[in-house]
Amino acid sequence: MFLSKVHIPWQQAKNSYQYHQALWRLFPGYEDAERDFLFRVEQIQAGVGASVLLQSLLMPEGGDQSPLILAQREFGLNVPKGQRLRFRLRANPIKTIKDSNKGTIEKKGKTFVKTVRVPLLHEEQQRAWLERKLQDFAKLETLIVQPEPMIYFRKSKEGRSGKIQTVLFDGVLTVIDAEVLQVHVAQGIGPAKAFGCGLLSVARV
Known part of the structure; x- marks a missing residue:
């Protein structure tokens, strides 16, 4: 994997929905491929x-056009059990509930009440x-939870707007399954990955 x-x-950072679109420009020829990158906004300045x-x-391909790659390195995750x-993780913690006001859907001949994310x-x-998300590969030791402002976004092509609530988690964990940890580092944790959530950054204590 590569870390950049x-x-x-x-101009491209005003709307949170545009981050994901801007980063796709670093992977020319793969615009229609399934996303295989994660990101986290570390700082933003008006x-x-x-x-x-x-x-x-x-490997992202930088050039004279934006966005710009300032630094880059290749890395592999090789950590033993124990x-x-x-770690640091910006996440969008949610639960899914049924909402009869949204109507129903048909699936395999059965009717289901539509669900919403809360x-x-x-x-x-x-x-x-977070503990549920980590339970298959790590035990949480210490945790600092930093609430963050609501993220508002606009989907210009669809003319729709929305919002998500993010949280920044910092702490220490102990690995109980190194292979599963690698999978979650590569795939990310939780929803809203297109808005900069899900990247699990780890470093030895």
């Missing part, structure tokens, strides 16, 4: 742009969500 530090100019950490299976790791707003709920 990327600068997205302010009038300047956003600093983004990008993790990808393919290894303690510091954000988990209380810290104890967010911690429990």
Whole structure:
């Protein structure tokens, strides 16, 4: 995998929905492929742009056009069972509930009430969500939960707008299954990956 530090100019960083579109430009010829990269906005400055950490299976191709690759390295994750790791994860903790107001859908001859995603707003709920996501490969030791402002976005082509609630998790975990850890690092954790959620960054304690 590759880890890159990327600068997205302010004109493309005003709307959170455009981050994902901008980063696709670093993978020419793969615009219609299934996304295989994750990212996290590390800093954003009005009038300047956003600093983004990008993790990808393919090597991004930088050039004179934006966004710009500021630094890049290839890395492999090789950690044993029992290894303690510091981690950072921006996530969108949610639960899915049935909502009869949304109507029903037909599937395999059966009728189901449509579901909606509801954000988990209380810290104890967010911690429990994270523990469930980690339980197959790691044990949570310490955790700092940092609530963040709501992210508002616009889908210009569809003329729709929306919002998601993100949380920044920092802490220490102990690996209980190294192979499953690698899968989750590569695939990401939770929803809203197109909005910069899901990238699990780890480092030895």
